[in-house]
Amino acid sequence: MKCPYCHFEDTQVTDSRITESGTAVKRRRKCIQCERRFTTYERIERIGLTVVKKDNTREEYSRDKLLGSMVVACAKRPVPADKLEEAVNEIEAQLFRLGTSEVPSTMIGEMVMHRLRELDEVAYIRFASVYRNFADLEEMREAMEGVASIHPPDNEHEPEPPKKAKATGRG
Numbered sequence: 001m002k003c004p005y006c007h008f009e010d011t012q013v014t015d016s017r018i019t020e021s022g023t024a025v026k027r028r029r030k031c032i033q034c035e036r037r038f039t040t041y042e043r044i045e046r047i048g049l050t051v052v053k054k055d056n057t058r059e060e061y062s063r064d065k066l067l068g069s070m071v072v073a074c075a076k077r078p079v080p081a082d083k084l085e086e087a088v089n090e091i092e093a094q095l096f097r098l099g100t101s102e103v104p105s106t107m108i109g110e111m112v113m114h115r116l117r118e119l120d121e122v123a124y125i126r127f128a129s130v131y132r133n134f135a136d137l138e139e140m141r142e143a144m145e146g147v148a149s150i151h152p153p154d155n156e157h158e159p160e161p162p163k164k165a166k167a168t169g170r171g
């Protein structure tokens with residue numbers, strides 16, 4: 001491990017601990033030459049997982065996208081963030097256990113629904129109501145943002161926006 005300051009090739013580990021989520025090892029290092037300190041994280045290398053969308057196009061699996069779609073489904077619901085992280089960890093473990101490099105997006109959707117159902121009924125319904133119609137998690141998230149706004153919370157602090165006079169004259 002090269003020192004980021006002086007690029008000396010040898011460093012000493014001064015502390016090593018597992019991160020709170022248990023998915024990485026955090027190490028405090030000290031450069032033997034300049035004695036400056038820095039931190040490194042050791043994580044399991046993600047197997048390159050490709051998601052096959054409904055239209056048969058492919059994209060690289062993204063944890064952020066998956067988590068993002070679940071966060072939106074749980075908007076304004078009493079679901080702790082760490083429960084969602086945990087759910088994503090479980091889904092990933094399930095995916096990697098499949099041992100295949102390509103996974104249909106619908107399969108991931110089913111896994112998400114299964115987890116959401118255990119966490120929160122409303123989040124589950126939101127997710128379930130949109131997931132079948134979309135090929136992509138990002139598209140789905142956008143749609144879900146729409147669904148989430150159909151069920152506003154009781155404290156309506158946001159006034160109704162004025163109707164935009166933006167008629168396109170189409171149709």
Ligand SMILES: [Zn+2]
Nearest residue numbers: 003006031034
């Ligand atoms: Zn150094």
